Protein backbone atom coordinates (compact mmCIF):
# COMPACT_ATOMS: atom_id res chain seq x y z
CA UNK A 1 0.00 0.00 0.00
CA UNK A 2 1.22 3.50 -0.83
CA UNK A 3 -0.76 6.65 -0.12
CA UNK A 4 -0.59 10.01 -1.85
CA UNK A 5 -1.90 12.88 0.31
CA UNK A 6 -3.06 16.02 -1.49
CA UNK A 7 -3.62 19.17 0.60
CA UNK A 8 -0.96 17.97 3.04
CA UNK A 9 -0.50 21.31 4.86
CA UNK A 10 -4.10 21.52 6.07
CA UNK A 11 -5.40 20.26 9.41
CA UNK A 12 -6.33 16.82 8.13
CA UNK A 13 -3.37 16.63 5.73
CA UNK A 14 -0.91 17.12 8.58
CA UNK A 15 -2.65 14.57 10.78
CA UNK A 16 -2.85 12.02 7.95
CA UNK A 17 0.95 12.15 7.68
CA UNK A 18 1.32 11.46 11.41
CA UNK A 19 -1.28 8.68 11.43
CA UNK A 20 0.17 6.91 8.39
CA UNK A 21 3.71 7.23 9.80
CA UNK A 22 2.53 5.71 13.10
CA UNK A 23 1.16 2.74 11.15
CA UNK A 24 4.30 2.36 9.05
CA UNK A 25 2.39 3.05 5.84
CA UNK A 26 4.45 4.50 3.00
CA UNK A 27 3.17 7.84 1.74
CA UNK A 28 3.99 10.95 -0.27
CA UNK A 29 2.47 14.31 0.68
CA UNK A 30 1.96 17.47 -1.37
CA UNK A 31 0.08 20.73 -1.09
CA UNK A 32 -0.60 23.59 -3.48
CA UNK A 33 1.25 24.55 -5.68
CA UNK A 34 3.36 21.32 -5.80
CA UNK A 35 0.14 19.39 -6.39
CA UNK A 36 -2.84 21.46 -7.51
CA UNK A 37 -6.12 19.54 -7.60
CA UNK A 38 -7.51 21.99 -10.15
CA UNK A 39 -4.72 21.17 -12.62
CA UNK A 40 -4.87 17.70 -14.19
CA UNK A 41 -1.26 17.77 -15.42
CA UNK A 42 0.04 18.58 -11.92
CA UNK A 43 -1.93 15.70 -10.38
CA UNK A 44 -0.97 13.24 -13.15
CA UNK A 45 2.70 14.11 -12.62
CA UNK A 46 2.52 13.41 -8.88
CA UNK A 47 0.66 10.17 -9.45
CA UNK A 48 3.21 9.00 -12.03
CA UNK A 49 6.08 9.87 -9.68
CA UNK A 50 4.62 8.26 -6.57
CA UNK A 51 2.57 5.34 -7.98
CA UNK A 52 0.06 5.31 -5.10
CA UNK A 53 -2.56 2.66 -4.42
CA UNK A 54 -4.69 5.27 -2.59
CA UNK A 55 -5.06 9.02 -2.95
CA UNK A 56 -6.37 10.97 0.07
CA UNK A 57 -7.81 14.35 -0.87
CA UNK A 58 -7.40 16.69 2.08
CA UNK A 59 -7.39 19.79 -0.16
CA UNK A 60 -10.33 22.15 -0.07
CA UNK A 61 -11.48 25.75 -0.07
CA UNK A 62 -12.59 25.91 3.57
CA UNK A 63 -13.20 29.63 4.14
CA UNK A 64 -16.98 29.40 4.42
CA UNK A 65 -17.56 33.17 4.63
CA UNK A 66 -15.15 34.16 1.86
CA UNK A 67 -16.72 31.55 -0.44
CA UNK A 68 -19.94 33.58 -0.50
CA UNK A 69 -18.20 36.27 -2.61
CA UNK A 70 -15.56 34.02 -4.20
CA UNK A 71 -17.84 31.32 -5.56
CA UNK A 72 -15.85 30.60 -8.74
CA UNK A 73 -12.70 29.78 -6.81
CA UNK A 74 -14.60 27.73 -4.24
CA UNK A 75 -16.24 25.74 -7.07
CA UNK A 76 -12.90 25.23 -8.82
CA UNK A 77 -11.27 23.78 -5.70
CA UNK A 78 -14.22 22.00 -4.02
CA UNK A 79 -16.01 20.69 -7.11
CA UNK A 80 -13.76 20.70 -10.20
CA UNK A 81 -10.72 19.62 -8.14
CA UNK A 82 -12.36 16.39 -6.92
CA UNK A 83 -13.70 15.83 -10.47
CA UNK A 84 -10.19 16.01 -11.92
CA UNK A 85 -8.72 13.90 -9.13
CA UNK A 86 -11.39 11.20 -9.27
CA UNK A 87 -11.28 10.89 -13.07
CA UNK A 88 -7.51 10.39 -12.95
CA UNK A 89 -7.87 7.85 -10.12
CA UNK A 90 -10.54 6.00 -12.11
CA UNK A 91 -8.37 5.81 -15.23
CA UNK A 92 -5.48 4.36 -13.20
CA UNK A 93 -7.48 2.04 -10.93
CA UNK A 94 -6.40 3.95 -7.79
CA UNK A 95 -8.80 4.25 -4.85
CA UNK A 96 -9.69 7.75 -3.63
CA UNK A 97 -10.58 9.06 -0.18
CA UNK A 98 -12.49 12.33 -0.39
CA UNK A 99 -13.61 14.51 2.52
CA UNK A 100 -16.93 16.33 2.61
CA UNK A 101 -18.97 18.25 5.14
CA UNK A 102 -22.12 18.69 7.23
CA UNK A 103 -22.76 21.85 5.13
CA UNK A 104 -24.27 19.64 2.40
CA UNK A 105 -27.39 19.56 4.63
CA UNK A 106 -29.84 22.43 5.15
CA UNK A 107 -29.19 22.70 8.88
CA UNK A 108 -32.90 22.26 9.62
CA UNK A 109 -33.23 19.27 11.91
CA UNK A 110 -35.12 16.18 10.82
CA UNK A 111 -37.61 15.46 13.61
CA UNK A 112 -38.25 12.04 15.12
CA UNK A 113 -40.97 11.87 17.77
CA UNK A 114 -40.80 15.67 17.87
CA UNK A 115 -37.06 15.74 18.58
CA UNK A 116 -34.17 16.49 16.20
CA UNK A 117 -32.33 13.38 15.10
CA UNK A 118 -28.80 13.28 13.65
CA UNK A 119 -28.51 13.30 9.86
CA UNK A 120 -27.78 9.91 8.33
CA UNK A 121 -26.00 9.33 5.03
CA UNK A 122 -29.26 8.86 3.07
CA UNK A 123 -30.88 12.10 4.22
CA UNK A 124 -31.66 14.73 1.60
CA UNK A 125 -28.88 17.23 0.88
CA UNK A 126 -29.95 20.85 0.62
CA UNK A 127 -26.99 23.17 1.15
CA UNK A 128 -27.72 26.81 1.90
CA UNK A 129 -24.21 28.26 1.39
CA UNK A 130 -21.78 28.52 -1.52
CA UNK A 131 -19.32 26.33 0.40
CA UNK A 132 -21.97 23.65 0.96
CA UNK A 133 -23.11 23.68 -2.67
CA UNK A 134 -19.54 23.39 -3.99
CA UNK A 135 -18.74 20.54 -1.58
CA UNK A 136 -21.92 18.69 -2.60
CA UNK A 137 -20.98 19.11 -6.28
CA UNK A 138 -17.55 17.67 -5.40
CA UNK A 139 -19.16 14.57 -3.85
CA UNK A 140 -21.34 14.13 -6.93
CA UNK A 141 -18.37 14.36 -9.31
CA UNK A 142 -16.46 11.76 -7.30
CA UNK A 143 -19.43 9.36 -7.47
CA UNK A 144 -19.98 9.99 -11.20
CA UNK A 145 -16.31 9.37 -12.03
CA UNK A 146 -16.66 5.64 -11.36
CA UNK A 147 -13.49 5.74 -9.22
CA UNK A 148 -13.29 3.37 -6.26
CA UNK A 149 -13.99 5.88 -3.51
CA UNK A 150 -14.68 6.55 0.14
CA UNK A 151 -16.38 9.88 0.87
CA UNK A 152 -16.27 10.92 4.54
CA UNK A 153 -18.46 13.79 5.69
CA UNK A 154 -17.06 15.45 8.79
CA UNK A 155 -17.88 18.59 10.80
CA UNK A 156 -16.44 21.11 13.29
CA UNK A 157 -12.92 19.83 12.59
CA UNK A 158 -9.88 20.84 14.65
CA UNK A 159 -6.25 19.82 14.30
CA UNK A 160 -2.98 21.56 13.52
CA UNK A 161 -4.25 24.75 11.86
CA UNK A 162 -6.71 27.57 12.32
CA UNK A 163 -9.73 26.27 14.18
CA UNK A 164 -12.29 27.11 16.85
CA UNK A 165 -10.22 25.73 19.74
CA UNK A 166 -7.21 27.86 18.89
CA UNK A 167 -9.49 30.90 18.43
CA UNK A 168 -10.93 30.34 21.92
CA UNK A 169 -7.45 29.96 23.43
CA UNK A 170 -6.48 33.27 21.81
CA UNK A 171 -9.65 34.98 23.09
CA UNK A 172 -8.95 33.63 26.58
CA UNK A 173 -5.90 35.89 26.71
CA UNK A 174 -8.29 38.85 26.49
CA UNK A 175 -10.49 37.34 29.21
CA UNK A 176 -13.83 37.56 27.37
CA UNK A 177 -15.61 35.62 24.63
CA UNK A 178 -19.08 35.78 23.02
CA UNK A 179 -20.10 32.48 21.46
CA UNK A 180 -23.28 31.30 19.73
CA UNK A 181 -25.45 28.89 21.65
CA UNK A 182 -28.10 28.00 19.04
CA UNK A 183 -25.99 25.99 16.57
CA UNK A 184 -25.51 22.35 17.48
CA UNK A 185 -22.89 19.94 16.13
CA UNK A 186 -20.12 17.52 17.00
CA UNK A 187 -16.59 18.87 17.46
CA UNK A 188 -14.32 16.44 15.63
CA UNK A 189 -10.64 15.82 16.19
CA UNK A 190 -8.46 15.45 13.09
CA UNK A 191 -6.78 12.55 14.96
CA UNK A 192 -10.02 10.58 14.99
CA UNK A 193 -10.86 11.48 11.39
CA UNK A 194 -7.40 10.38 10.21
CA UNK A 195 -7.83 7.13 12.18
CA UNK A 196 -11.15 6.56 10.41
CA UNK A 197 -9.53 7.18 7.01
CA UNK A 198 -6.69 4.77 7.87
CA UNK A 199 -9.27 2.18 8.93
CA UNK A 200 -11.02 2.34 5.57
CA UNK A 201 -8.07 2.53 3.18
CA UNK A 202 -7.55 -0.71 1.30
CA UNK A 203 -10.69 -2.41 2.70
CA UNK A 204 -12.75 -2.02 -0.46
CA UNK A 205 -15.72 -0.88 1.67
CA UNK A 206 -16.38 1.93 -0.79
CA UNK A 207 -19.16 4.46 -0.33
CA UNK A 208 -20.36 7.48 1.59
CA UNK A 209 -19.78 7.76 5.35
CA UNK A 210 -20.58 10.21 8.11
CA UNK A 211 -17.44 10.70 10.19
CA UNK A 212 -17.65 12.88 13.31
CA UNK A 213 -16.83 12.47 16.99
CA UNK A 214 -19.61 11.10 19.19
CA UNK A 215 -21.93 13.34 21.19
CA UNK A 216 -23.17 16.83 20.45
CA UNK A 217 -23.04 20.35 21.83
CA UNK A 218 -23.44 24.01 20.91
CA UNK A 219 -20.46 26.22 20.08
CA UNK A 220 -21.07 27.83 23.48
CA UNK A 221 -20.86 24.43 25.26
CA UNK A 222 -17.74 23.66 23.24
CA UNK A 223 -16.08 26.92 24.32
CA UNK A 224 -17.10 26.33 27.94
CA UNK A 225 -15.53 22.87 27.90
CA UNK A 226 -12.32 24.22 26.31
CA UNK A 227 -11.93 26.81 29.09
CA UNK A 228 -12.82 24.25 31.77
CA UNK A 229 -10.28 21.66 30.57
CA UNK A 230 -7.57 24.29 30.00
CA UNK A 231 -8.36 25.77 33.42
CA UNK A 232 -8.82 29.28 32.02
CA UNK A 233 -10.96 31.97 33.62
CA UNK A 234 -12.94 33.59 30.83
CA UNK A 235 -16.03 35.77 30.92
CA UNK A 236 -18.07 33.71 28.44
CA UNK A 237 -21.36 35.07 27.06
CA UNK A 238 -23.90 33.03 25.09
CA UNK A 239 -25.28 34.83 22.02
CA UNK A 240 -27.73 33.84 19.31
CA UNK A 241 -26.98 33.50 15.59
CA UNK A 242 -29.08 36.64 15.06
CA UNK A 243 -26.72 38.57 17.32
CA UNK A 244 -23.64 37.14 15.62
CA UNK A 245 -24.34 37.55 11.90
CA UNK A 246 -21.77 36.11 9.48
CA UNK A 247 -21.61 36.36 5.65
CA UNK A 248 -22.47 32.65 5.31
CA UNK A 249 -25.51 31.34 7.17
CA UNK A 250 -24.40 28.70 9.65
CA UNK A 251 -26.43 25.48 9.98
CA UNK A 252 -28.43 25.39 13.21
CA UNK A 253 -28.26 21.58 13.27
CA UNK A 254 -25.07 19.81 12.13
CA UNK A 255 -25.19 16.55 14.04
CA UNK A 256 -24.24 13.56 11.88
CA UNK A 257 -24.75 9.92 12.79
CA UNK A 258 -21.85 7.66 11.77
CA UNK A 259 -24.45 5.08 10.79
CA UNK A 260 -22.51 3.30 8.04
CA UNK A 261 -19.19 3.24 9.90
CA UNK A 262 -21.03 1.64 12.82
CA UNK A 263 -22.67 -0.89 10.52
CA UNK A 264 -19.30 -2.10 9.18
CA UNK A 265 -17.58 -2.00 12.61
CA UNK A 266 -15.28 0.91 11.68
CA UNK A 267 -16.54 3.70 13.91
CA UNK A 268 -13.32 4.65 15.68
CA UNK A 269 -14.55 8.06 16.84
CA UNK A 270 -14.35 8.95 20.53
CA UNK A 271 -16.76 11.19 22.42
CA UNK A 272 -15.89 14.79 21.51
CA UNK A 273 -14.94 15.67 25.11
CA UNK A 274 -12.41 12.84 25.33
CA UNK A 275 -10.80 13.81 22.01
CA UNK A 276 -10.75 17.47 23.06
CA UNK A 277 -8.89 16.66 26.31
CA UNK A 278 -6.14 14.96 24.33
CA UNK A 279 -5.91 17.87 21.88
CA UNK A 280 -5.70 20.49 24.63
CA UNK A 281 -3.01 18.44 26.34
CA UNK A 282 -0.85 18.62 23.23
CA UNK A 283 -1.70 22.31 22.66
CA UNK A 284 -0.46 23.10 26.20
CA UNK A 285 2.84 21.34 25.45
CA UNK A 286 3.12 23.30 22.17
CA UNK A 287 2.85 26.70 23.85
Ligand SMILES: NC(=O)c1ccc[n+]([C@@H]2O[C@H](COP(=O)([O-])OP(=O)(O)OC[C@H]3O[C@@H](n4cnc5c(N)ncnc54)[C@H](OP(=O)(O)O)[C@@H]3O)[C@@H](O)[C@H]2O)c1
Nearest residue numbers: 007009010011012032036037059060062099101154155157
Ligand atom coordinates in the same frame (compact mmCIF):
# COMPACT_ATOMS: atom_id res chain seq x y z
N1 LIG B 1 -12.37 22.58 9.03
C1 LIG B 1 -13.61 22.17 9.28
O1 LIG B 1 -14.25 22.55 10.27
C2 LIG B 1 -14.27 21.20 8.34
C3 LIG B 1 -15.60 20.82 8.61
C4 LIG B 1 -16.21 19.91 7.74
C5 LIG B 1 -15.53 19.41 6.66
N2 LIG B 1 -14.26 19.80 6.42
C6 LIG B 1 -13.57 19.23 5.25
O2 LIG B 1 -12.47 18.49 5.73
C7 LIG B 1 -11.40 18.54 4.77
C8 LIG B 1 -10.12 18.96 5.47
O3 LIG B 1 -10.34 20.23 6.06
P1 LIG B 1 -9.16 21.02 6.78
O4 LIG B 1 -9.78 21.77 7.91
O5 LIG B 1 -8.02 20.11 7.03
O6 LIG B 1 -8.79 22.08 5.63
P2 LIG B 1 -7.63 23.16 5.63
O7 LIG B 1 -6.90 23.15 6.91
O8 LIG B 1 -8.23 24.44 5.12
O9 LIG B 1 -6.63 22.59 4.51
C9 LIG B 1 -6.94 22.57 3.16
C10 LIG B 1 -5.64 22.49 2.40
O10 LIG B 1 -5.91 22.44 1.00
C11 LIG B 1 -4.97 23.26 0.35
N3 LIG B 1 -5.42 23.64 -0.98
C12 LIG B 1 -6.24 24.67 -1.33
N4 LIG B 1 -6.38 24.69 -2.67
C13 LIG B 1 -5.67 23.66 -3.17
C14 LIG B 1 -5.43 23.17 -4.47
N5 LIG B 1 -5.96 23.77 -5.56
N6 LIG B 1 -4.65 22.09 -4.63
C15 LIG B 1 -4.09 21.49 -3.57
N7 LIG B 1 -4.26 21.91 -2.29
C16 LIG B 1 -5.04 22.99 -2.10
C17 LIG B 1 -4.85 24.44 1.28
O11 LIG B 1 -3.73 25.22 0.97
P3 LIG B 1 -3.77 26.80 1.29
O12 LIG B 1 -3.90 26.93 2.77
O13 LIG B 1 -2.47 27.28 0.74
O14 LIG B 1 -4.98 27.34 0.57
C18 LIG B 1 -4.74 23.73 2.62
O15 LIG B 1 -3.42 23.35 2.90
C19 LIG B 1 -11.88 19.49 3.66
O16 LIG B 1 -12.41 18.73 2.62
C20 LIG B 1 -12.99 20.28 4.32
O17 LIG B 1 -13.94 20.74 3.38
C21 LIG B 1 -13.60 20.68 7.24
